[in-house]
Amino acid sequence: AQTIHQWPVAEIKAVGSPLSLGCTIKGKSSPNLYWYWQATGGTLQQLFYSITVGQVESVVQLNLSASRPKDDQFILSTEKLLLSHSGFYLCAWSLRGDYAEQFFGPGTRLTVL
């Protein structure tokens, strides 16, 4: 069975500090991978998606970057956090195909002070 793991579970960081969030999918080869951001009480905003290793597409600019160093790993990062980066970060995966469902991970709660 496939599993999706996100780390850390929660993070409290200072404005201006760097950030790295991770996501690993086990049990599926060559999945599509996605990063979403959700403000507290807000909607889901898709940030990035990747259909293959080393290739990442940006959907919206929020002073964040993403990388896919391995087939089963997706990293979200920034060198300098802003207060507006606070929220819930969700990783998701899907198979390739026109009717592919996206499966979401448990998320990482980020608080920037």
Place this chain on the structure above:
Amino acid sequence: GDSVTQTEGQVALSEEDFLTIHCNYSASGYPTLFWYVQYPGEGPQLLFRASRDKEKGSSRGFEATYDKGTTSFHLRKASVQESDSAVYYCALSANYGNEKITFGAGTKLTIKP
């Protein structure tokens, strides 16, 4: 750009009431439409999807019909239960492969026992 409008931000009902959550969309071409449900502290889960005009999606007693004429995909359930309390998101994908998804603002459903 693509957009999804959910009319109700919050809905409060009693058990066995009828539920309608309105969803209208704007997109070029023929998007795939989704309903997702999110429970507190978790990532969203797909309820169902529809890809063609007049196609009905359904799951767990919830249903919605794709209506291209009115650009709508309203969520309905005949008799809600307390366990249905959650946030519901209407979403669309207008690109081949459905990698890029746009979510509505979400509707918080609270069911009183």
